[in-house]
Amino acid sequence: MSSEATGPTPQQDRPIVFRNGKVLTMDDQHSVLNNADVLVVGEKIEAVGPGLDVPEGTQEIDADGGIIMPGMVDTHRHMWQTAMRGYGADWTLTQYFVWYYLQHGMHFRPQDMHAGNMLSALDALESGVTTTVDWSHGLQTVDHAEASLDALEESPGRFVFAYGNIHAGPWEWASDPDVQNFISRRNKGSDMLGFQMAFDVTGDPEFPERKAFEVARELNLPVTTHAGVWGATNDDGIRLMHENGFMTPETVYVHAATLSDDSYQRIAATGGSVSISTESEQSCGQGYPPSWVLRSHQIPVSLSVDTSVWFSSDLFTAMRSTLGADRSRIHLEAHAKGDTITHSHLRAEHVVDWATRGGAKALGLDDAVGSLEAGKKADVVLLKNDNSPTMFPILNPYGHVALQAGRADVHTVLVNGKVAKYDHKLVGADLAQAKKAIGETIDHLQTTMGADVWEQEMNPEIPQTDVLDNPYTYTQYKSDATHSH
Structure with missing residues (x-):
């Protein structure tokens, strides 16, 4: 194994070769x-292969003892909420709804959205995530959207901006000419910055979300939606989408944890994919992480971290928690029948694929990223840490990525050929400014809410509302699906 003697940060305008890695x-x-x-x-x-000839002036990165892999792809991250990292560690999903949907989410100013997004962008890159979907559902105004997107464009990462607003009906904000103008003006068709529309379908038989789907179709944007979330979205939403022709191969269904066999069949038949956020599903109660049932229906899967107001913000944790949840489910079902599992059906190789190629396919970026092949964009991650006993021996590389490595082992990150992290440090990141901006956001929220309320809301009381039957403040529709009568 080589010693980790690292030279100066590679220059951005010269070729780079990673040498002698796995x-x-x-x-x-x-x-x-x-x-x-x-x-x-x-x-x-x-090029990819052993002993490559390289152009004169190529800069060399010693990858001996390390793993070279594609940049990871996160298909669902509420980046703005990173400003409150860890605040809701003990929340339930209902408490999350209360805090963001009913009470305090509207206190975020445009500059707070910018601060959260900037910190989240750096956070993702530092952990080897090179493409992130910003599931941006706090866009109360177009000014909030401008600030959020500015932060992404100021980062070296690759992003998909999923426009959403939990404080207004999708049919309302999607019809706003200012929103449509914003999307048309700032969507340049670049593979560095894509767009989606982000909204949920309540199951209201009147299907008011139809207008939002129609706008998405007019703007040629995919839809990403929280589906199969116990107490919020259910089979009725999937059925309405399907009956009205709005389920497409580009649609990303987030969580999809509490759906019927019929709904999974509709997703499979229309070619959509599911973004699993296993830590979230395990902790919040959307339903049991559904990888086990998605596999049975051959539904494509990608991984996501959801929100760091609760959870880890790296896909290493997403991979290992997904493996654990899937295997736990299969073992328990076998034990209930008096059987035992002798072979693991979900393998480390599969979750590494979901964290890379699977995400690229879900976002329609498979021609550009997700694998290390000649001609693809250079989103490359080197895992190498000669100072850590965890990074040797590397016997099963998929198992090492999924169950052993972590963000501290991310040595180098390239996005679109440019160095974003090197020698375990972010390149060109103004962490002091990011920290200052986050501090101003926290000061604003604490001042607005009051110090006592700020402390109490880490475990907020549940208001006397029908939030379990309808967490969405923008509609009066209620369902009794969450209560037995």
């Missing part, structure tokens, strides 16, 4: 190359 290509064959190189020229991967 390469997880995540190509169609899931090729694993030992003692191999990855050559990056400009924005793209030029």
Whole structure:
């Protein structure tokens, strides 16, 4: 194993070659190359293989003893909430609804959205996530949207901006000419910045969300939606989407944890995919993390962290928690029948795929990112930490990524060929400014709420409302699905 003697940060305008690493290509064959190189020229991967010849002036990164893999893809992260990292560690999903939907979410100013997004962007990159969907459902005004998107464009990451507003009906904000103008004006069709529309379907038989789907279709935007969330969205929403022709291969269903077999069949038949946030589903009660049932229906899967107001903000944790939840479910079901499991059906290789290639496919970016292949964009991660006993020996590379490695082992991150992290440190990031902006947001929230309320709301009381039957403040529709009568 090499010693981790690292030279100066590579220059951005010269080719880079990673030398002598274990390469997880995540190509169609899931090729694993030992003692191999990855050559990056400009924005793209030029070649992958052992002993590559490189252009004169190429900068070399020693990957011996490390794993070279594609940048990870997070398909569902409420980035604005990173300003409150860990605040809701003991919340339930209902308490989350109370805090953000009913009481305090409207206190966020545009500058607070910018602060949360900037911190979250740096957080993602630092952990090897090179593409992130900003499920931005706190956009009370277009000014909030402008500030949120400005933060993303100021970051070296690759993003998909999913426009949403939990304080107004999707049919209302989607019809707003200012919102539509914002999307048209700022959506340049770049693979560095994509757009989605983010909203949920309540199951109201009148299907008021139809207008939002129609606007998404007019703007040629995919829809991402929280589906199968116990107490919020259910099979009626899936049925309405399907009957009205709004389930497409580009649709991303987040969680999808409490759906019927019929709903899963509709998702499978229409080619959609599911973004699993296992930590969230385990802790909040959306339903049991559904990878086990998605596999049975052959529904494509990607991974996401949801929100760091509660959970870890890296896909290493998402991979290992997903493996654990899936295997736990299968073991328990076997034990209930007096059987035992002798082979693991969900393997480390599968969750590494979901964290990389699966996310790229879900976002329609598979031609650009998600695997290390010549001609693809150079979103590359090197896991290497010679100072950590956890990074050797590397015997099963998929198992090492999914169950052993962590963000501290992320040595180098390239996004679109540019160095975003090197020698375990972010490159060009103004952490002091990010910290200052977050501090101002926290001061604003504490002042607005009052110090006592701020402390109490870490475990908020449940107001006397029908929040369990309808967490959405923008509609009067209620369902008795969450209560037995």
